[in-house]
Every structure is written in C-alpha cells, then in structure tokens.
Amino acid sequence: MKFNKVLALYFSPTGNSRKCAVSTAAKLGRKVEEIDFTKISSVNTEIEFNVNDCVVFAAPVYGGRLYKEFADKIRKLNGNLAKCIVIVTYGNRDYEDALLEFKNLLIERHFIPLSLAAIVGKHTYGDIQVERPDKNDIDKCYILAKEFLNKIESGKFSIPNVKGEFPYKDGGNGGSFYPSTSSKCKKCGLCVIQCPKGAISEKDFSTIDTQKCISCFRCISVCQYDAKIMATKEYREFADMFSAKLKEPKEDDIFV
C-alpha cells in the first residue's frame, strides 16, 4: 500500500517524543510532515486525515497518563480510519496507563493503531537516563515501523494489547517546579515563544504565571544561554533523591 501522507504528530516539550516520532516516521518510505502540538494551548485540531494516511503519534507520560490538555486535543481529531503508530516516552520510572489511554483515545477517534511502544527518554527532572532515547531506543522505533509496514503489506489490521488498566490511575497533570531566570538572560524571548502554555510574561521574561505553568521545562531546554534554571535547594534535593532512585535503566516495550 502506498500511503497518501506520512505524518508525525506529537506533543514534546523537551524533544524526546518528537525524536521518536520523526525517526519512526522516517522509516515509512515517504517524506514526513510534522504536526507539532507542543504549543498545546494554541493548537488547531482542524486537520483532515485520510484512510490512506499513516500517522505516528508520540507524547510524554505525565504521572502515568497523557497530559490532560493533549488528550483533550486528541479527542477533537477525526482519523477517518487512518492507520497509526503510537508511542509514549517516559522518564525511566513507569508509563502505567498512558499507552492504553492513548490507544483507546485514538480508536474512539477512528484511527487504527497497529503498532505501539513505550520508549525511555531522559526524565524532565533530575539527571535520569540523560542520553536517551539513544541508538538502541531508536532501533526499537525502527522495529516498530517495520512491523507496522508488515501489517500493512499483509492487510492484517490487528490492534495489539498493551500494558495498562482501565479505569486509569489519576495523573496527566503538570508538575509544580517553576524555573527562574539568571543574570545570563539575553532577553531573546525564545522561551516566551516556545512555552506550551503561554506562561512566561511577554513584558518580563523572568516572570512565570504559576497558574499556567505545567513544569514541562521546555523553557530550560530551549534557552541557548542556560539562563532558565531550577536553582532552589528544595528542587536540587528532590532531583538528587529522584535520580538515585531511578538509576537502573528500564527497557522499552513494543506491542505489535
């Protein structure tokens, strides 16, 4: 089957999910069109999907679930029976019900998820598996793509079982760590533009609206001057404890 389009649709504040989505989609034999939902509060969900499209979805695990506002955006899509690959990336703790939730949401919206995976990525907080997703993880994405193509070739559109339980656990919220801004700030405004929630003041780039901020740390990862930081003693203590606790590397899970 020749795909009409290959799309990579992701929510990815610190880039792990994007990397997995784009790497997987690149193996499907057509130019990849990216649909970036990271600026989640201003995302337009009026997208036309076609039965012959292939969509690679990817998003991070937040508290064992999908981030709620991302899940709400998925609820507005109409898949028109497009086939899809589904990936959650998680920070070496656990992905709990997130992949099952993603799969079920997409089925409800008339997508057909044929291959699914939970891939380990650097955790947003602390120093946990900082090089991941690495080559081995991306190789798993390639296997995912290959198995997906096998299914398409054979016309066997079976939807795999994945880990997770319904009713889902509570989760899907942001955190409560709010970055500060050091004197290295060059006032370039990139963090303001890139913040998924529009939480950074356009007038004063060091002011964050804590009602809006979800602690995704995108502002820290995009700042080229290392000026957005987590400097509090409380955060450092938490990060050290958390990093020690999650030191042992976890495996990726693939469901095909």
Ligand SMILES: Cc1cc2nc3c(=O)[nH]c(=O)nc-3n(C[C@H](O)[C@H](O)[C@H](O)COP(=O)(O)O)c2cc1C
């Ligand atoms: C608010 C929040 C909650 C998180 N919850 C979990 C979790 O429950 N389990 C886990 O292993 N990692 C968790 N993480 C880590 C992310 O899932 C992980 O770093 C992910 O790969 C980030 O994806 P991205 O780079 O595409 O944004 C959490 C991160 C944040 C910011």
Ligand code: SF4
């Ligand atoms: S991206 Fe960094 S340097 Fe630019 S405004 Fe934000 S904190 Fe300042």
Ligand code: SF4
């Ligand atoms: S201000 Fe908060 S929501 Fe915005 S990018 Fe930074 S951590 Fe994420």
